Amino acid sequence: MNNDDRIDQAIEGQLSDAELEQFQRDALADADLMTAYVEKSSLHGQLMASSDDLVRLLEMDDPVVVSTPKRWFSAGIAAAAAAIVATGLTWIFVEQKSGPKIKAVATLEQAEGCRWAGSELPTAEGSRLPAGTLDLVEGMATLKFDSGATVTLEAPATLEVTSAMRCRLVEGSVVADVPESAHGFTIDAPDLEVIDLGTRFGLTANQFGGSHMMVFEGEVEVRKNGEETAKLIREGHGFLNGAERATMNREIERSPAAHAVRARNGWLNVSTAVGAGKDSFMRRGTDSSMGAEPLMMVKHTDLEQGANNERRGILTIDLQNVDRTQISDAEFLLDVEPSGFGFSTMVPNSKFAVYAVTDDSVDRWQEDLVVWENAPAMEDGSVLNKITQQVGTFQVLRGASAATQIQISSPELSEFLRNDANGLVTFLIVRITSEHNTSGLVHAFATKEHPDAKPPTLSLKLK
């Protein structure tokens, strides 16, 4: 047998005890043989250590048939793992033990109306998930980590599953429910790290920067990037990092022409960006106007009235250049956008009402002045029946994607538009559905200040 063969057989465990011992003696005496052996055995070691990458690499080209790896837990390892349960660090070893081949660390328990964008992990309900990224475009998905922690992902969101005790929220919102057994479960956000101490909390990582976190039950530790010490946040309290309002105050660049009047197949689109159009929202307890915001935020609660938990949208569309008597059909269009505030988990599928304001004097409201206290067609928080008319309702499903567009069409809407006298039509957007926790989702719709979504628009069919 030549030496190359002997090396391979030694590595593959094909030599008898006597042959192996002879080989080892020879290698100890022969530096070249030793060098050759070390080259091959370290290649073998590297292949062993990178089996994870190996399979991914192979899947990139022609698919290769891969069945489930055979070996899981040897008895010795199970015992070793059991012996260190007391350290509270069991998962490190157990989790890494079950890998590197499958290393599933969580189960996708529930996927409610989910649409996924090229996630690298399986997305069927009940799938076992190894480390990797989930990219949820629409819907709500619940992950049960093997540590016992449950994380509900609210679209749009991107979550990186790291281990049974850790994940990273790249963007979007999650609500985590962490039992005693998963004490220490950690969620990383781009700018901070939330360590759970047995609790229920929500975390939102905003694409514009500034994560915020809210503790519903129990307590958590929050550590900002670059800071040594963590801060303890107790039940009912939140933590806001940095520029909460980055999304609100950022400079909006838009081309005015983009939202101008356009015709499509005999339909005429007129948005709030046209002429004297305007859009804003009013928030109870806030006395600054929101007219320049890219989002119209809408929220409703039947819970104890907090200072700021009611928001309504208002908008006016300029139809002065349209022969309104010729309107035969009309659609009211709104683009749903993530607000970055609150959690869908706390709000069921939500119903909204659109009120048309029949008193033309109201059309004079001003974007830079309108606030809750002086909001037109409202008194003590109630929409005034005398001068308004409900022209439609719509639903936003839990976890609706940012790409959702609301369309409302009704005979009342067309009628209202035909009968308008001054060419300015004003609407109020009110949420009817209450949240069941004060951290419920704030819904948002694009306004004319939004950089890429469509502003509120009337689509009109003329005779």
Added chain:
Amino acid sequence: MEIPTVQTEAYLRLLAQYERDVTAYVHSLVNRREDAEDILQEAKIVMWRKFSDFEQGTNFKAWGKKIALGLILNYRRKEKTRATSPVNQEFIEAVAAEIDRRGDELDVRGEALQNCLRKLSKPHRQAIVWRYYEDCEVAEIAERADRTESAAYRLLSRIRKMLAECLEREIGVLNHE
């Protein structure tokens, strides 16, 4: 046992960074996979227990390898099902010394390995997956590939040889860049 969070984190960070190196090291020294995995398991526990001895800022990889080597030598000694051999012990120490001596060079090969794997033909990649991902014995690979056992073994040898040659070239390229 109360675990200070900061220390746990520091440990996990270092482990995540160097785990692959330690894993490759142990598998280079211990050819039976089950043994190697038991040792790795134990090594991570021991490293954690002894982590307070580790001097921050020094070489975690070398420290981890040293702990693993201690365990490998002891593991062999404690093993009762097979005759212990002083030659075996000496051999492992010699191999460890050689790996140590060539440390960086072998690490670079680890990086180049991915490129070389990519260049293998489909049947060869399949064999590698069977052997290193699914943990098949040579006999089983023979069965799956419909070859004799010695042919399957020669196939693996050949693939490893091709990989080794490719690595030479890859590293040559790297060194000239």
